[in-house]
Amino acid sequence: MENQNQLDNIFKISFDDNAREQLRSISLWAKISAICAFIGYGIALIVAFLGKTKAGFVTGNDADVVGSMARGSIVASALVTAIIGTAINYFLYKFAVDAKQGLSGIDQVKLNTGLSSLKTYFKILGIILLICLIIVALVILFAMFASLGRP
Amino acid sequence: MEENANDSLASLNVDYDAGNILKETARWTRFLSIVGFVAVAIMLLALIFASSIITRLFVGMVPGFGAVAGILVFIAIAMLAVIGFMVYLLYRFSALVRKGIETQSQEMFNSGLGALRIYFVIAGVFAILSLLGNLSSLFRV
Numbered sequence: 001m002e003n004q005n006q007l008d009n010i011f012k013i014s015f016d017d018n019a020r021e022q023l024r025s026i027s028l029w030a031k032i033s034a035i036c037a038f039i040g041y042g043i044a045l046i047v048a049f050l051g052k053t054k055a056g057f058v059t060g061n062d063a064d065v066v067g068s069m070a071r072g073s074i075v076a077s078a079l080v081t082a083i084i085g086t087a088i089n090y091f092l093y094k095f096a097v098d099a100k101q102g103l104s105g106i107d108q109v110k111l112n113t114g115l116s117s118l119k120t121y122f123k124i125l126g127i128i129l130l131i132c133l134i135i136v137a138l139v140i141l142f143a144m145f146a147s148l149g150r151p
Numbered sequence: 152m153e154e155n156a157n158d159s160l161a162s163l164n165v166d167y168d169a170g171n172i173l174k175e176t177a178r179w180t181r182f183l184s185i186v187g188f189v190a191v192a193i194m195l196l197a198l199i200f201a202s203s204i205i206t207r208l209f210v211g212m213v214p215g216f217g218a219v220a221g222i223l224v225f226i227a228i229a230m231l232a233v234i235g236f237m238v239y240l241l242y243r244f245s246a247l248v249r250k251g252i253e254t255q256s257q258e259m260f261n262s263g264l265g266a267l268r269i270y271f272v273i274a275g276v277f278a279i280l281s282l283l284g285n286l287s288s289l290f291r292v
Binding site: 012013014015016018019020022023025026029030032033036037039040043044046047102103106108111112115116118119122123125126129133 | 162163164165166168169170172173175176179180182183186251252255256257260261264265267268271272274275278279281282285286288289
């Protein structure tokens with residue numbers, strides 16, 4: 001009896017029909033988002049590697065130098081975006097797959113693994129946001145100090 | 152009685168692990184949503200106060216920009232409204248799921264999951280649209 005009460009306390013919230021339906025829909029749309037992102041990064045890389053870079057504002061030999069520099073920076077930024085984006089969306093995809101399998105097979109461990117991937121996905125997004133906020137704060141600080149230093 | 156216990160064990164529950172994972176997820180989504188609210192507010196204010204200056208600058212650089220400036224500002228405000236709604240859904244998910252687990256309320260927990268579902272539906276639609284945009288840029292190479 002005591003054990004039953006303990007079980008009732010721990011498992012008072014369950015993934016009932018409504019919650020399961022919600023989670024199924026979440027995992028479906030998460031999978032669509034992740035797959036679209038993977039394809040998008042691939043296309044962005046192809047465009048970055050094959051695309052023509054115009055340096056219309058520069059003429060002569062300088063145009064080639066400026067063009068190759070611009071191409072290099074475009075490829076580098078596309079690569080960095082693709083690497084970070086793929087890493088983030090991998091966790092979203094893993095969540096979608098594991099959560100769906102957990103729901104279909106009534107597998108608590110699999111479902112928890114999926115939820116853990118969702119947590120990691122939002123955690124990485126949060127950390128990236130924190131880094132961006134720190135960079136913005138530093139830029140503002142440097143700009144303030146630079147403006148104070150001027151006569 | 153034993154049958155009920157077996158039923159409970161055979162179904163999917165928010166056990167200790169799942170509860171902890173969901174609470175931590177809610178903590179991160181709360182952080183993301185609060186920063187998102189601030190960012191959307193700043194962008195909206197910038198759009199309202201600086202739109203006339205930006206329009207004047209672009210009219211000088213691109214002839215005929217004045218005709219489409221109003222439409223572009225409207226599109227930007229609509230985009231910000233959608234992003235603001237997504238941020239609100241993320242906040243709603245974090246608040247409801249956390250409260251649902253803490254107060255053991257199934258209804259609140261389900262409402263939180265519902266908010267996350269709408270968030271991912273909108274994110275999915277955005278992902279499809281951006282993929283179409285990427286595809287069109289591929290054909291222009």
